[in-house]
Amino acid sequence: MTPSLLDVEHLTMRFGGLFAVNDLSFTAGNGEITAVIGPNGAGKTTLFNCITGFYKPQEGRIALNHPDGRMALERLDDHAIARRAGVARTFQNIRLFPRMSVLENLIVAQHTRLMRASMFSLAGLLGLRRYRRAEAAAVERARHWLDRTALTRFADDEAGSLPYGHQRRLEIARAMCTEPRLLCLDEPAAGLNPRESAELNRLLLDIRADEGIGLLLIEHDMSVVMGISDRVVVLDYGKKIAEGTPAEVRGDPAVIRAYLGEPDEAETG
Amino acid sequence: MPAALRDSLLAGLVAAALALPMLGVRLVDSATGLSLAGRFDLVAWAAGLVFGGRLLLRLIPPLPAMPVLPAGFGNLRPAAGWAMAAFAVLLPFLPFADRNVVDKATLVLIYIMLGWGLNIVVGLAGLLDLGFVAFYAVGAYSYALLSQSFGLSFWVCLPLAGVLSASFGLLLGFPVLRLRGDYIAIVTMGLGEIVRVILQNWQELTGGPNGISGIERPSLFGLSFKAVPPEGQRSFAEFFGLDYSGDHRVIFLYFLILILALATNLFTLRIRRLPVGRAWEALREDEIACRSLGINPTTVKLSAFGIGAMFAGFAGSFFATRQGFISPESFTFMESAVILAIVVLGGMGSQIGIVLAALLLVGLPEWFRELQQYRMLAFGGAMVLIMLWKPAGLLSHREPTIRLDGQP
Ligand SMILES: Nc1ncnc2c1ncn2[C@@H]1O[C@H](COP(=O)(O)OP(=O)(O)OP(=O)(O)O)[C@@H](O)[C@H]1O
Ligand SMILES: [Mg+2]
Numbered sequence: 001m002t003p004s005l006l007d008v009e010h011l012t013m014r015f016g017g018l019f020a021v022n023d024l025s026f027t028a029g030n031g032e033i034t035a036v037i038g039p040n041g042a043g044k045t046t047l048f049n050c051i052t053g054f055y056k057p058q059e060g061r062i063a064l065n066h067p068d069g070r071m072a073l074e075r076l077d078d079h080a081i082a083r084r085a086g087v088a089r090t091f092q093n094i095r096l097f098p099r100m101s102v103l104e105n106l107i108v109a110q111h112t113r114l115m116r117a118s119m120f121s122l123a124g125l126l127g128l129r130r131y132r133r134a135e136a137a138a139v140e141r142a143r144h145w146l147d148r149t150a151l152t153r154f155a156d157d158e159a160g161s162l163p164y165g166h167q168r169r170l171e172i173a174r175a176m177c178t179e180p181r182l183l184c185l186d187e188p189a190a191g192l193n194p195r196e197s198a199e200l201n202r203l204l205l206d207i208r209a210d211e212g213i214g215l216l217l218i219e220h221d222m223s224v225v226m227g228i229s230d231r232v233v234v235l236d237y238g239k240k241i242a243e244g245t246p247a248e249v250r251g252d253p254a255v256i257r258a259y260l261g262e263p264d265e266a267e268t269g
Numbered sequence: 270m271p272a273a274l275r276d277s278l279l280a281g282l283v284a285a286a287l288a289l290p291m292l293g294v295r296l297v298d299s300a301t302g303l304s305l306a307g308r309f310d311l312v313a314w315a316a317g318l319v320f321g322g323r324l325l326l327r328l329i330p331p332l333p334a335m336p337v338l339p340a341g342f343g344n345l346r347p348a349a350g351w352a353m354a355a356f357a358v359l360l361p362f363l364p365f366a367d368r369n370v371v372d373k374a375t376l377v378l379i380y381i382m383l384g385w386g387l388n389i390v391v392g393l394a395g396l397l398d399l400g401f402v403a404f405y406a407v408g409a410y411s412y413a414l415l416s417q418s419f420g421l422s423f424w425v426c427l428p429l430a431g432v433l434s435a436s437f438g439l440l441l442g443f444p445v446l447r448l449r450g451d452y453i454a455i456v457t458m459g460l461g462e463i464v465r466v467i468l469q470n471w472q473e474l475t476g477g478p479n480g481i482s483g484i485e486r487p488s489l490f491g492l493s494f495k496a497v498p499p500e501g502q503r504s505f506a507e508f509f510g511l512d513y514s515g516d517h518r519v520i521f522l523y524f525l526i527l528i529l530a531l532a533t534n535l536f537t538l539r540i541r542r543l544p545v546g547r548a549w550e551a552l553r554e555d556e557i558a559c560r561s562l563g564i565n566p567t568t569v570k571l572s573a574f575g576i577g578a579m580f581a582g583f584a585g586s587f588f589a590t591r592q593g594f595i596s597p598e599s600f601t602f603m604e605s606a607v608i609l610a611i612v613v614l615g616g617m618g619s620q621i622g623i624v625l626a627a628l629l630l631v632g633l634p635e636w637f638r639e640l641q642q643y644r645m646l647a648f649g650g651a652m653v654l655i656m657l658w659k660p661a662g663l664l665s666h667r668e669p670t671i672r673l674d675g676q677p
Contacts, residue, residue: 052561083563095561097554100547101669108551109562114544124543125536131543135671143673155673178562 004065005030005182005214006051011060013046013238020046021057022238028182028231033208033215035225035246038235039258044218045092047235048184051216052089053078064182083112088180090171092187092218098160102151102170105159106142107135109177114138145173149203165196169203176207183207184216189224197221201228226250234258273327281320288315346668350621357527361520368516373635375523375591379584380631382530384611384623385537386580391609392618393537393546394573395553396445397454399605400461403441404434404578406468406600408585413481413595414474423487427586434582435575442574446567449556461605469597480596487590489521522591529587533580534620540576542670549573550618607631614655616662625663629655 004027013021020043028034036044049055051062053076062073064085071085081087097105107114117134118124124131146152149169154162159170168188175183185204189197205228208215219225225232225246232249234242236258242249249255292311297304357378361371383405390398411430415421421429441460445453468475475481540546548569551559556566589595611630615622634648655663 054557054560077565078560079563079565082561083565089561091558091561095555095558097551097558099554099667100550101671103671103673104547104550104669107671108547108559108564111544111548111551112563118544121540121543121545125539139671139673146673152673156669174562 004028005032006216007061007063007065008047008051009061009063011047011050011057011062013043013050013055013057019043019238021050021235024060024235024238024240026233026240026243028214028216030181030214031208031212032230033204033217033228035217035219035229035232036235037219037222037225037232037249041237042235043238044235045186046238048089048186048216048218050074051081051184052087053081066181082178082180086179086181087184088175088178088182089184090168090175090186090188092190094164094167094171096159096167096171096174099158101156102146102159102162103139103142103155105170105174106145106177107138109174110138110141112178141177142173145176148206149173150199165192168192169200172203176211180213182214182216184218186218187220188217189219189221197224200224204228273324276327277320277324280323281316284319285312285316288312346621353621353624354531361523368519371516371519371523373632375519375526376635377627377632378523378526378530379588379591380608380611381624381627382526382533382584382587383581383608384615384627385530385533385620386577386584387608388612388615388618388620388623389537389540389549389580390573390577391612392615393541393553394549394570396570396573397450397609398457398574398577399454399602399609400441400457400459400464401577401581401608402600402602402604403461403464404438404581405585405588405604406464406597407437407578408434408582409589409595409599410468410475410481410585411582412586412589413484416485417481417483423485423586423590427583430586431579431582434585435579437582438574438576438578439571441578442571445574446570458602458605462602465597465600465602468600475597478596478598480594480598481589482594484589484593484595486518486593487521487525522587526584526587526591529583533583536580537620545569545572547670610652614652614662616659616665618667619662619664622662622664 006028008027009025011021011024012019022043024043024047026034036047038044046055050057051073053073057074060074064071064073064087066085073081073085073087076085082089097108100108114131114134115121118131124135142155143152146155149172151162151166151170151173154166159167162170168191172183172185172188175185188204189200192200201224204215204217207213217225217229219229229246232242232244232246233240234249234252234255236254241254241258242252244252289312292315293308295306295308297306357374360366360374366374383401386404387398387401390396390401408430411433412423412426415426415429416423441457444460445456448456469478471477537546541550548559548564549572551562551564552566552569552573559566559569588599592599607630611623611626614630615624615626629651630648633651659665
């Protein structure tokens with residue numbers, strides 16, 4: 001078994017009286033795709049928001065095993081989680097910088113590195129070589145991800161003008177430009193046609209293979225989940241109701257019940 | 270057709286309701302004391318005009334769209350910028366440029382510089398700042414007080430005023446960090462007014478409503494522009510063997526603000542291509558996405574506020590040294606509104622757009638000073654028209670700050 005990358009322990013996130021995530025524990029491995037599935041409102045996005053620091057959970061711990069040491073994500077600010085722990089994410093309803101160009105979106109993603117290289121932009125203001133080299137490197141990294149997401153010919157277009165499927169890919173490319181250790185994808189296949197969806201699967205498998213990072217994937221499309229994930233965590237009403245390999249989870253009666261609805265009392269008998 | 274009529278009637282009614290308290294009654298000073306008199310003819314005129322105008326607007330087909338700029342205009346832009354800069358440099362030497370013209374051009378340049386400064390906050394970082402004039406005021410008072418209390422020269426005070434304004438920007442930036450959109454506008458507007466009220470009431474320091482007068486005029490490398498230079502200084506005219514003329518100072522001030530404004534512009538053009546500048550624009554586009562990429566919105570917002578304020582501070586110092594007299598009256602909310610209008614009208618982020626908007630909103634009204642109170646009416650009318658024609662501002666096209674193959 002690969003060493004774990006993310007340990008979520010007894011995580012609870014309440015909104016008033018609603019338990020969006022309820023005493024949830026699971027781990028995600030390095031070099032693995034861990035899918036989080038569940039019916040609408042199960043708490044998947046809330047879980048992501050806790051991991052990436054947008055929500056602060058009331059209880060529980062979220063630990064990321066980083067080469068620099070174990071990091072308690074629940075204590076870090078959202079931007080520090082992205083910067084220091086190397087957790088990148090995409091959003092269920094795409095959040096690009098729509099009026100900036102595709103390439104600019106990818107350069108902004110490398111802000112931290114560029115700020116350091118430019119001594120908080122001072123070196124850039126003075127036009128020092130040091131900054132120009134860093135920027136050239138950033139462009140090369142952007143070009144790499146543009147190529148891999150087949151967006152190179154749109155590089156100078158406004159991000160907001162891209163078709164929907166392209167925007168989804170751009171968001172993934174942007175997240176990858178931060179060079180994350182953990183990539184969290186919130187329904188990346190939503191709204192894609194079958195061909196785009198198949199391309200996405202290939203992209204995610206490639207990322208897993210080439211970058212060796214952990215992927216956390218929220219997905220509704222079962223063919224995607226079954227096709228590419230190594231492990232599956234099933235949520236319902238904020239609770240984990242099943243966990244295991246795709247094959248194990250598929251046959252789990254609790255999962256079938258959650259997805260197909262409760263059968264009549266009489267039938268359960 | 271009946272819809273148009275109904276709509277126009279409604280507009281007329283609203284106009285009548287508005288005009289009734291504003292135009293319809295008048296205080297009359299009579300022997301028996303004050304009494305009210307009606308001026309209902311004016312109300313009728315207002316309602317009638319609005320009704321007619323509205324009907325006309327509804328019946329006339331929509332205005333043809335503004336001619337679209339040719340696609341190659343993006344590449345023409347730097348050329349247009351250089352041409353404008355060259356014209357600005359030559360202006361004082363052109364035959365029609367008398368003292369009056371140069372003086373008005375100086376005023377327009379102040380607003381261009383303020384517009385470029387505010388553009389960093391509003392156009393790039395997307396923080397709707399309605400209290401920008403506060404930093405302008407801090408710059409002006411910093412210079413006036415530093416020069417009067419410590420006898421420092423303009424050239425020493427200028428950077429100091431910039432630093433003070435920038436610190437002030439950071440300070441005022443804090444309360445608005447957690448706010449979004451419209452709330453930022455309201456809070457900055459309040460903060461701007463607070464600064465003005467403090468200036469007005471802190472008699473001992475600022476002289477209160479009387480302001481500060483006799484502010485030191487700048488010199489050029491120690492050459493004075495006074496008719497009789499102070500002890501130990503030579504005058505500009507004497508040094509260059511010219512006859513003394515008040516025009517020299519006017520032209521000198523013009524070049525001073527031109528240099529300050531161009532420096533602001535160069536700084537902005539440059540920083541837009543640097544990580545800080547791109548982070549500003551990214552923040553304007555989507556703050557949550559910024560956070561998810563490891564960008565700390567606090568530092569990004571504060572840097573925008575601080576740097577924008579710094580340029581306002583420079584402009585304020587210049588204003589103080591040009592006028593020789595400042596008072597809180599120069600720093601009312603109206604000023605903030607005009608500067609913001611310049612930025613919005615210019616096209617939120619477009620440097621050349623801001624120049625055009627400043628010419629339109631500050632230059633034109635200066636020219637038509639004879640029209641007196643109708644100036645503001647024309648000002649408002651022009652703004653409404655432009656916003657109808659070009660809702661995104663005069664020049665709203667945005668060039669990417671970097672291209673995949675080669676720099677832009
Ligand atoms: N900020 C919030 N305030 C209050 N309630 C919230 C908030 N965010 C989420 N919720 C609630 O938490 C529950 C879980 O929502 P969540 O968005 O995590 O579901 P999800 O599993 O992502 O669903 P979907 O598949 O529809 O995206 C829902 O009942 C939702 O209404
Ligand atoms: Mg969701």
